[in-house]
Amino acid sequence: MHSYEFTTTAQRETYRPFVRGVAATMAAYLASPTLVHPLELVTAEACANVVRHAYPEGQTGPLRVRLRVTPRVGVEISVTDWGRGCAACPLPPGGLAGPELPDVPEGATSGRGLRIIACLCDAVTGETGPDGNTLHLQLAIPEEQWRTSNLTITETSLSRR
Amino acid sequence: MAHLELDDHGNILVAALTGELTLANATEVRTELERLFGRKGVSDVVLDLGAVSFMDSSGLGTLVAASTKARSMGRRLLLYRPTPEAVHTMETAQLTGFFPILDDEEDLLALLPD
Numbered sequence: 001m002h003s004y005e006f007t008t009t010a011q012r013e014t015y016r017p018f019v020r021g022v023a024a025t026m027a028a029y030l031a032s033p034t035l036v037h038p039l040e041l042v043t044a045e046a047c048a049n050v051v052r053h054a055y056p057e058g059q060t061g062p063l064r065v066r067l068r069v070t071p072r073v074g075v076e077i078s079v080t081d082w083g084r085g086c087a088a089c090p091l092p093p094g095g096l097a098g099p100e101l102p103d104v105p106e107g108a109t110s111g112r113g114l115r116i117i118a119c120l121c122d123a124v125t126g127e128t129g130p131d132g133n134t135l136h137l138q139l140a141i142p143e144e145q146w147r148t149s150n151l152t153i154t155e156t157s158l159s160r161r
Numbered sequence: 162m163a164h165l166e167l168d169d170h171g172n173i174l175v176a177a178l179t180g181e182l183t184l185a186n187a188t189e190v191r192t193e194l195e196r197l198f199g200r201k202g203v204s205d206v207v208l209d210l211g212a213v214s215f216m217d218s219s220g221l222g223t224l225v226a227a228s229t230k231a232r233s234m235g236r237r238l239l240l241y242r243p244t245p246e247a248v249h250t251m252e253t254a255q256l257t258g259f260f261p262i263l264d265d266e267e268d269l270l271a272l273l274p275d
Contacts, residue, residue, distance in 0.1 A: 016185050016215075037246045041253075044217050048184040104255070109226040112218040112254040119253045 002069045010051045010063040010081060019044045022065050022077075028147070029069055035145050038120045039075060045113040046079040046135050054083030054133070064132070074122070074140040080132040165193055170273050172202050175241070177209035182220030190220075194227040198236050206231065207263065207272070211242040216250050228260060239263055239272070 004025055008018040023040035027033050047063060055061045066078040104111045117124055123138040168175040174197055182190060197206050208224070210216070228238040241263040243251070251257055263269050 012185055016181060016183055034246070037249065040215070041217065041250060044183065044215070048217060048219060051184060106256070106259055107225060107229050109222040109229075110219075112221060112256075115255070116218055116250070116253050 002071070004067040004069075006065045006067070008063050009060050010047075010054060010083075011060050012051055015047050015051050015063065016044070018063070018065075019047050022067060025067060026069070026075060029071060030141070031145055031147050035141075039077070039139060042117050042120050042137050042139070043077055043079070045117050046077070046137060049113055049135075050079060050081040050083070054081035056084075072143060072146055074138065077137040077139075078134050079137070080134040082132045084133075165190070167197075172204040173207060173273055174200070174203055174205070175207045175209060175269070175273075177212065179212040180214065182210075182213055182216040182223065184217065184219035187219040187223040191223040191227055194223075194238065195230055198227070198231050198234060198238075203236065205237045205239055205272070207239045207241050207269065209241045210244065210247055213244060213247060216247045218250075218254060221251065221254055221256060224260065225256070237261060241269055 004022075006018065006022055008014060019040065022043050023036050026039045027036040030036055043065065047065070050063050054063075061081060061083050064080040066080070068076040068078075070076075104115055117137065120139065121137045122140050123136075125136045127134050127136070164179050166177040166179070168177070176194070176197060178190070180186075194206060194208070197203065224238065224240070231238045239261045242265060243262065251260075263272065
């Protein structure tokens, strides 16, 4: 298993470059760059939830993403904030599963982020503790979607644990 | 950030969006789309998504809001050549069918006045 950790400040203006960095790390493991889209989308939705809901209006705070890649198996993406946590964005006790989520009215302008996460992830759980409020996203990746050549992961601005 | 480039066809405006459509710029894009619908004589705004590299649920929410506003004014927001990734995001969010979609240039030319 390969583990990475990324940290930034939860801000509307800066979270996308941050998520693109996480996505680039995941893309390096995959057979084609387009395969990273669902991984980038769920990471972006989870980080956007932190930007929108975790900290009081007008304030910012830390945002951390831990990425665990198990080649030929899947990835776990853990998104952590130190703000109001799941109170602003509650999860069912057993985690998220697509069929359990209420439908979002067609004309609604928000509320689709968690549905997207639930639909694309194999497991979603949340926890609140001394080390912040964390949303854990697990995605299995089929064998044929992994890069088959020798993996060379360049670590530049990333901090690998 | 995102950039809208306009092509004026009388009552139809084609607005090409480049970059991303996410929480980072959703409010800005919504304001711009609503401004376009406020133009005198405009019936349809065609939003060209062919060069949009990434769209999330906040971006979709902006399109839903702009489309709803347009409908309330008797106007339409149409999406032109969304990328496969954007279509996937719409499908996952269960918004397939909410927007009129022009898949290609042939569809666009059929809409534009001669």
